[in-house]
Amino acid sequence: MKYFIIVFFIFFTMSCAHKSFGPVSYDNLNNNKAIIFNRSFSKAIYKTDLNIYGHNITGITMIKKTNDSFRFVLISELGIKYFDFEIFEDKGIRPIIHYAIDQMDNKLLIKKIINDIALIFILQKGKSRVKKTGETEIIVFGNTYYDYTSEYGVSEIAKSNLMGKINCLIKINYGENKIPESIIIDHDKVNIKLSLIPNG
Amino acid sequence: MKIKLFIVSIFICGFLLVTLGQRLEFVEVTDTIMLKQKLEATSEATFSISSKFRQEKHLWMLKETIFSSGEFIFKKPNSIKWQYNSPILYTISIHNNTFTIDNNGNITTYDVQSNPLFKEINKIIATAIRGDFINNPDFESRFFVNDEQFLAILIPMNKNVKSMLNLIEIYLSKATLQVDKVIFREAQDDYTLIYFEDKFINRNIPTSDFILGNP
Numbered sequence: 001m002k003y004f005i006i007v008f009f010i011f012f013t014m015s016c017a018h019k020s021f022g023p024v025s026y027d028n029l030n031n032n033k034a035i036i037f038n039r040s041f042s043k044a045i046y047k048t049d050l051n052i053y054g055h056n057i058t059g060i061t062m063i064k065k066t067n068d069s070f071r072f073v074l075i076s077e078l079g080i081k082y083f084d085f086e087i088f089e090d091k092g093i094r095p096i097i098h099y100a101i102d103q104m105d106n107k108l109l110i111k112k113i114i115n116d117i118a119l120i121f122i123l124q125k126g127k128s129r130v131k132k133t134g135e136t137e138i139i140v141f142g143n144t145y146y147d148y149t150s151e152y153g154v155s156e157i158a159k160s161n162l163m164g165k166i167n168c169l170i171k172i173n174y175g176e177n178k179i180p181e182s183i184i185i186d187h188d189k190v191n192i193k194l195s196l197i198p199n200g
Numbered sequence: 201m202k203i204k205l206f207i208v209s210i211f212i213c214g215f216l217l218v219t220l221g222q223r224l225e226f227v228e229v230t231d232t233i234m235l236k237q238k239l240e241a242t243s244e245a246t247f248s249i250s251s252k253f254r255q256e257k258h259l260w261m262l263k264e265t266i267f268s269s270g271e272f273i274f275k276k277p278n279s280i281k282w283q284y285n286s287p288i289l290y291t292i293s294i295h296n297n298t299f300t301i302d303n304n305g306n307i308t309t310y311d312v313q314s315n316p317l318f319k320e321i322n323k324i325i326a327t328a329i330r331g332d333f334i335n336n337p338d339f340e341s342r343f344f345v346n347d348e349q350f351l352a353i354l355i356p357m358n359k360n361v362k363s364m365l366n367l368i369e370i371y372l373s374k375a376t377l378q379v380d381k382v383i384f385r386e387a388q389d390d391y392t393l394i395y396f397e398d399k400f401i402n403r404n405i406p407t408s409d410f411i412l413g414n415p
Contacts, residue, residue, distance in 0.1 A: 056308060058303050101364065
């Protein structure tokens with residue numbers, strides 16, 4: 001009986017979370033709004049600050065678009081590669097870890113980092129709900145929330161766990177040509193800050 | 201007449217290409233004892249190095265290169281400072297067993313001894329720049345020469361270093377035995393190439409130049 005009440009409570013709160021959002025939509029318009037790197041993007045390099053459980057790593061990240069995926073390669077300033085991921089736009093395709101430096105080759109940690117980074121690259125498909133607040137639309141795909149304005153695009157992505165608690169928060173600012181100028185990813189004790197290097 | 205000129209030009213170009221290629225092609229050094237003695241003597245006589253550097257990070261799979269540049273100083277026995285000016289402002293200083301980073305004004309310090317990875321990186325850099333990799337147990341080495349340069353190929357023996365680097369190529373000027381360029385080769389055919397230019401040897405470098413965060 002106790003477990004039935006707990007399970008019922010969980011399902012009740014989950015359904016309540018979306019009650020203030022509009023009806024389910026299968027609109028491609030919402031899919032096309034939840035895009036961070038637009039179709040014209042090819043590559044960019046970012047100054048990178050990575051903080052993992054109190055350990056700080058800095059370097060330069062190259063993000064490059066390939067046919068249907070993005071390569072995310074972080075190197076130290078001295079040129080030593082830390083990791084090299086390939087993340088597909090189709091979230092159904094598992095990301096590939098081309099390389100991770102031994103000292104960071106912890107499966108759980110790498111998975112956490114990749115899953116968070118993937119949120120800025122994957123193309124959402126399928127059903128969504130929308131809530132409008134002034135100029136801002138909050139578009140929800142499953143447990144991922146996108147804050148969208150027509151002027152700036154997606155400025156924030158939040159992902160919640162099963163209990164509805166936000167465990168990953170991403171803030172994005174755009175520069176010229178709508179390329180993200182800064183991206184901050186916060187997930188518990190893992191924090192990634194990317195700052196665009198102009199003409200890099 | 202025109203056809204004759206054309207054929208002669210082709211021969212001359214071909215001849216130049218072959219001879220230039222032969223000049224630049226490296227052959228293995230037979231008398232390594234003599235070379236090692238010369239390198240040791242140069243290393244002993246070098247108390248400081250200051251130069252500009254250009255760095256290229258070649259990502260083979262992505263077919264991309266990331267360019268950096270800055271200034272480098274070295275002072276015996278083990279003080280090294282890399283100051284990156286482009287594309288980001290970033291300085292690393294290794295001095296008195298301390299690894300200090302100035303990341304655009306944010307200073308962080310690490311104890312080299314307590315961090316095995318930093319300790320090994322420090323050793324590799326110091327070894328490559330000083331040129332004192334002779335009889336160094338951390339590397340297996342082979343030596344090559346052409347008309348203009350010596351090439352030392354170092355294969356790391358240390359487990360931590362081996363996980364990051366397959367081998368290190370050090371190109372030394374035949375005239376001065378100073379390091380012209382270094383290539384750090386990694387897995388997946390990626391590599392980092394560093395050119396040293398506008399070098400000054402044995403210039404007076406104050407110790408304070410290696411202490412970051414000085415007003």
